[in-house]
Amino acid sequence: MIVLGISGSPRENGNTDTLLERALAGAKSKSAFVEKIVLNSLKFSPCQECDNVREDGVCTVKDDMQTVYAKIESAGAIILTSPIFFGSLSAQTKMMIDRFQCLWLSEYVFKTRAVEKNKPGAFICVEASTRKDFFENAKSIVKNFFAAVGAAYKEELLCSGLDKKGAVLKREDCLKKAFEIGQKIASHS
Numbered sequence: 393m394i395v396l397g398i399s400g401s402p403r404e405n406g407n408t409d410t411l412l413e414r415a416l417a418g419a420k421s422k423s424a425f426v427e428k429i430v431l432n433s434l435k436f437s438p439c440q441e442c443d444n445v446r447e448d449g450v451c452t453v454k455d456d457m458q459t460v461y462a463k464i465e466s467a468g469a470i471i472l473t474s475p476i477f478f479g480s481l482s483a484q485t486k487m488m489i490d491r492f493q494c495l496w497l498s499e500y501v502f503k504t505r506a507v508e509k510n511k512p513g514a515f516i517c518v519e520a521s522t523r524k525d526f527f528e529n530a531k532s533i534v535k536n537f538f539a540a541v542g543a544a545y546k547e548e549l550l551c552s553g554l555d556k557k558g559a560v561l562k563r564e565d566c567l568k569k570a571f572e573i574g575q576k577i578a579s580h581s
């Protein structure tokens with residue numbers, strides 16, 4: 393079982409990244425293999441809304457997203473993480489998600505592929521404020537993304553009141569839950 397963690401924050405060792413590391417440690421403690429993608433370190437373009445989009449779910453834009461497609465396909469479980477930026481997901485996270493439009497079209501418009509929703513998926517999100525509606529915005533996008541990649545939305549950790557880098561280190565509740573999410577996601581079948 394490979395548990396793939398995707399970090400959508402530009403801040404290395406920031407709050408999102410720290411929670412993702414805890415979750416991956418939890419997955420490892422259940423003997424899962426873990427992989428991590430840091431979106432901010434990849435070179436990829438936003439979706440180009442190609443006129444000649446392929447109907448088989450393959451994106452023809454050749455950049456670092458090709459690695460992301462392959463890793464998501466081979467993962468047994470996915471943990472997607474993002475900070476809240478302006479009431480929604482970070483640009484890095486949203487840019488990656490938009491690049492899955494090809495997959496979404498192949499399933500729901502062209503109907504050339506049927507994706508089973510059998511990968512367990514978890515979403516970890518942080519924000520400085522305590523705005524529930526911001527988390528709801530982010531969640532609704534993530535649920536659509538999970539549907540496109542064959543993941544079921546199983547676990548979530550939404551931590552509010554985290555602003556400065558390292559703030560999460562004082563939040564034992566969030567750190568503990570992140571670890572447990574990693575354990576659960578690695579144990580789902």
Ligand SMILES: Cc1cc2nc3c(=O)[nH]c(=O)nc-3n(C[C@H](O)[C@H](O)[C@H](O)COP(=O)(O)O)c2cc1C
Nearest residue numbers: 401403406407408475477478479519520521554555
């Ligand atoms: C561009 C930007 C936009 C932000 N927008 C919001 C926001 O709309 N609501 C909020 O509560 N926090 C917002 N924040 C604060 C971050 O969500 C918060 O600092 C978070 O802990 C950052 O996580 P990180 O350390 O993983 O990057 C914003 C921060 C930045 C840099």
